[in-house]
Amino acid sequence: MRMRPTLSWAPAEDLPPGTTDLAPVVDALSTGGVLVLSGAGLSTESGIPDYRGEGGSLGRHTPMTYQEFTASAQARRRYWARSHLGWRIFGRARPNAGHRAVAAFERHGLLSGVITQNVDGLHQAAGSRDVVELHGSLERVVCLSCGAGSARRELALRLEEANAGFEPVAAGVNPDGDADLTDAQVGGFRVMPCVSCGGILKPDVVFFGESVPPPRVEQCRQLVREATSLLVLGSSLTVMSGLRFVRQAFQASTPVLIVNRDATRGDQLALTRVALPLGEALTSVAGHLKLPADGNH
Template sequence: MRTRPTLTWTVTAAPVPATTSLDELARAVTGRGVVVLSGAGLSTESGIPDYRGASGTLRRHTPMTYQEFAGSEAARRRYWARSHLGWRTVARAEPNDGHRAVTELRARGYLSGVITQNVDGLHQAAGTPGVVELHGSLDRVVCLDCGRTTSREALDDQLRAANPGFAGVAARVNPDGDVELADEVVREFQLVACAGCSGRLKPDVVFFGENVPPPRVRRCYRLVEAASAMLVLGSSLAVMSGLRFVRSAARAGKPVLIVNQGETRGDPHAAVRVDLPLGRALTELANRLP
C-alpha cells in the first residue's frame, strides 16, 4: 500500500511570494489525496472570459443578481435574450490543456476530487469524473416555481421557435454566457415558460446574491476534510462560496496550493503560490510526476 509522505508547512498571515517554479507544487501533489478547487481562470484558454483577471468582465459588466432575475420579467427577458446568444459560445468551447491535465492527474490517483466554480462543463467534457459543480451548470434549466429541471439544449430549441426572426449580434461574451446586446433587440425577444407549470425558467446556476444549495456545500466540505491538500486553479477566490473551503483547509492544517495569474483573496492561507498560465503549468506538472 502506498503511503503519503509527511508534509510540513508554515502558513502565516503574510502571503508567501509568488513563484514560477513548480518544485514545491510537484512535491505536494506527489503526496496524493489532493482536492482541486477550480475557477474561471482555468477556462480562459478555451475562449471563455473570466470575471476578475486582467481583462475580467466585471471591469465592464455587472452580472444579473438572483433578486433581479426572480422579481422582474423585464430582467428575465434581458437575461434570456442575451444568454440565448452567449450560451452558443460556451456550448462550443472545448477543454484546454489545463482541463486535460486535471483529468490525467485524477486518473493517475493524485487528485481525490474536483470542485469547480465554473458553469461551463469543461471538466466533464475533458473526462474528469465526479466533478462537484459548486455554482451549477449552464447545461440545465430549472423552473423557479415547480422545480422541474430540463436541458438547456431543449430550451434553446424552444427559444429559436419562439423567436424565428431573432438576429441579435453579440458584442462580447461574459463567463456566465451573458452577452452585451442592444436594448431594442432585447425588447423584441419572446420568453418561454415552464412546460409543466408555466412558471419562470432560470439557468441551473447560482446567480450573484443566491446561496449554493446546502447539500452541495456539505459535499464540498467532506471532500476538503478527507483531502491531504487543496489545489486552487485559476480562481481569485473573491467570493466566499469558494474561499470558505480554502479557509477550512487552512484551519485544518492542510497545505493550500494556488496556481493563478495574479493575486487571490486566499493568498494569506497559501503555502505555495504559482503565477503561470494554467495550461502550461498543469501540463508540466503532470509530466513531472512519477
C-alpha cells in the same frame, strides 16, 4: 438602474509574491489525495473570459443577481436573450490543456475530487468524472414554481422557434454564459415558460446574491476534510463560496496551493501561489509526473 453586486477586493500590500516554482504542486500531487478547486481562470484559454483577470468581464459587464432575476420580467427577458446567444458561443468552447491535465491527474489516481466554481462543463468534457459543480451548470434549467428540471438544449430549441431571426452581434461573452447585448437588441425577445406549470424558468446555476444549496456545501466540506491538500486553480477567491473551503483547509492544517497569475484573497493562507498561465503550469506539472495530459490513457 442596475445595482452592481460586490465582486472585488483590494489586495493587501503585504501579500506574499507569486512564484514560478512548481515543485510544491508536483510534490503534493505525487502524494495523491489532492482536492482541486477551480475557477473561471481555468477556462480563459478555452475562450471564456474570467471576471477579474486581465481582460476580465467585470469591466464591461454586470452579472445578473438572483434578486433582479426573480423580481423583474424585463430582467428575465434581458437575461434569456443574452444567455441564449451566449449559449451558442459556450457550446463551441472546448477543454484546454489545463482541463486535460486535471483529468489526467484524476485518471492516474492523484486526486480525491474536483470542486469547480465554473458552469461551463469543461472539466467533464475533458474526462474528469468526480466533479462537484459548486455553482451549478448551464446545461440544466429549473422551474422556480414546480421545481421541474430539464435540459438546456431543449429550452434552446424552444427559444429558437419563438425568436426566429434573432441574430444580434454580441460584444463578448461572460463566464456566466451571458453575452453582451444592448437593451435595444433584446427588446422583442420572447421568454419561454415551464412546459409543466407555466412558471418561471431559471438556469440551474447559482446567481450572485443566491446561496449555494447547503447539501452541496456540505459535500464540498467533506471533500476538504478528506483531502491531503487543496489545489486552487484559476480562482481569485473573491467570493466566499470558494474562499470558505480554503479557510477550512487552512484551519485544519491541510496545505493549500494556488495556481493563479494574479493575487488572490487566499494567498495569505496558501503554502505557495504559482503565478503562471494555467495551461502552461499544469502541462508542466503533468510532465514532471510523467503523465500524458493530452487525453491519452
